[in-house]
Amino acid sequence: MTDTSKDVVLKVAGISKRFGGLQALSGVGITIQRGQVYGLIGPNGAGKTTFFNVITGLYTPDAGTFELAGRPYEPTAVHKVAQAGIARTFQNIRLFAEMTALENVMVGRHIRTHSGLFGAVFRTQGFKQEEAAIAKRAQELLDYVGVGKYADFKARTLSYGDQRRLEIARALATDPQLIALDEPAAGMNATEKVQLRELIERIRQDNRTILIIEHDVKLIMGLCDRVTVLDYGKQIAEGTPAEVQKNEKVIEAYLGTGGH
Numbered sequence: 156m157t158d159t160s161k162d163v164v165l166k167v168a169g170i171s172k173r174f175g176g177l178q179a180l181s182g183v184g185i186t187i188q189r190g191q192v193y194g195l196i197g198p199n200g201a202g203k204t205t206f207f208n209v210i211t212g213l214y215t216p217d218a219g220t221f222e223l224a225g226r227p228y229e230p231t232a233v234h235k236v237a238q239a240g241i242a243r244t245f246q247n248i249r250l251f252a253e254m255t256a257l258e259n260v261m262v263g264r265h266i267r268t269h270s271g272l273f274g275a276v277f278r279t280q281g282f283k284q285e286e287a288a289i290a291k292r293a294q295e296l297l298d299y300v301g302v303g304k305y306a307d308f309k310a311r312t313l314s315y316g317d318q319r320r321l322e323i324a325r326a327l328a329t330d331p332q333l334i335a336l337d338e339p340a341a342g343m344n345a346t347e348k349v350q351l352r353e354l355i356e357r358i359r360q361d362n363r364t365i366l367i368i369e370h371d372v373k374l375i376m377g378l379c380d381r382v383t384v385l386d387y388g389k390q391i392a393e394g395t396p397a398e399v400q401k402n403e404k405v406i407e408a409y410l411g412t413g414g415h
């Protein structure tokens with residue numbers, strides 16, 4: 156018997172989350188295979204962001220099991236989840252506005268470094284070498300996402316589309332098992348969306364695994380291997396984009412309402 160479980164990057168099951176009287180998530184589960192682009196869609200208020208926040212340690216779930224690359228993980232804090240191997244971007248960009256693009260990516264890389272506080276304070280040889288290596292890697296990642304020429308610019312001076320790319324570079328800097336993108340195309344114009352799509356395709360080709368929330372249904376359907384549709388906190392469909400698009404519940408709940 157072949158063991159396919161080692162190809163599973165994320166396996167979460169039975170996730171529930173209540174806010175007061177509102178059941179924001181009811182027993183939601185997804186399994187993402189290595190190398191997949193996995194989409195999460197649903198109308199406004201369906202629970203997509205809550206789901207992201209739960210799996211990345213921002214919200215404490217009421218129930219659920221969590222496994223990353225075959226190991227159980229506890230999404231109790233954002234930094235622990237990052238260390239376990241999930242990196243995310245945010246719907247509302249969260250960069251260090253006054254730091255340079257390069258520094259923003261270096262921050263992402265620091266969760267994988269070893270010199271620690273002693274090295275930083277005493278600027279040991281090991282620390283200096285590590286910093287140089289981090290800066291080099293950060294520049295490579297900036298080049299990779301297409302904003303290399305802005306390395307020394309403050310993050311806040313970059314265009315909206317470029318800031319989103321920078322966030323992706325910072326997420327990649329943590330060498331994640333899974334990269335979770337929260338509405339990466341929000342506010343982008345048509346050209347930027349095409350470029351974003353090319354970038355995500357490229358990241359996938361480099362054998363990364365991606366989870367993406369997106370309002371742009373066309374983008375999701377063209378990009379994803381599998382899709383889960385949430386509606387009022389419930390998972391109403393799961394499958395390939397072609398399967399999901401044909402699903403009656405989805406048409407009724409989401410696509411039928413104009414893909415808001």
Ligand SMILES: Nc1ncnc2c1ncn2[C@@H]1O[C@H](COP(=O)(O)OP(=O)(O)OP(=O)(O)O)[C@@H](O)[C@H]1O
Pocket residue numbers: 174177179197198199200201202203204205206
């Ligand atoms: N911190 C919170 N406290 C109370 N209610 C919340 C909280 N976060 C989300 N909710 C509620 O939970 C439900 C799901 O919201 P969520 O933001 O997860 O949906 P969404 O699918 O991401 O929506 P959108 O597409 O508009 O971003 C909504 O009714 C929302 O008002």
